[in-house]
Amino acid sequence: MGFLNRFFGSADAVAKGAKRDKALIIANLKDYLAGLIEKEQIINKLPYQFGERRIPFQRLKQLLDKEFYRTRHSEERRKKVIS
Numbered sequence: 423m424g425f426l427n428r429f430f431g432s433a434d435a436v437a438k439g440a441k442r443d444k445a446l447i448i449a450n451l452k453d454y455l456a457g458l459i460e461k462e463q464i465i466n467k468l469p470y471q472f473g474e475r476r477i478p479f480q481r482l483k484q485l486l487d488k489e490f491y492r493t494r495h496s497e498e499r500r501k502k503v504i505s
Contacts, residue, residue: 450492454489454492457485457488457489460481460485461482461485461486464478464481464482464485465482
């Protein structure tokens with residue numbers, strides 16, 4: 423078992439890493455879902471905000487930029503892990 427521990431760490435270290443990763447995944451998913459809800463609310467209000475569309479469009483752009491950054495960052499991490 424000592425040989426594998428050099429590559430994967432001890433069982434405790436693997437368990438702690440999995441727990442940390444699970445918490446990070448859940449936090450990111452909650453953030454993503456909250457963004458979806460907010461985007462939907464903004465889009466649903468757009469037809470009724472004739473003169474005030476600039477502000478909702480700016481907020482929608484901020485949310486989409488944030489999502490794009492997370493997606494791009496995630497892809498870069500996957501490429502590093504694979505190579």
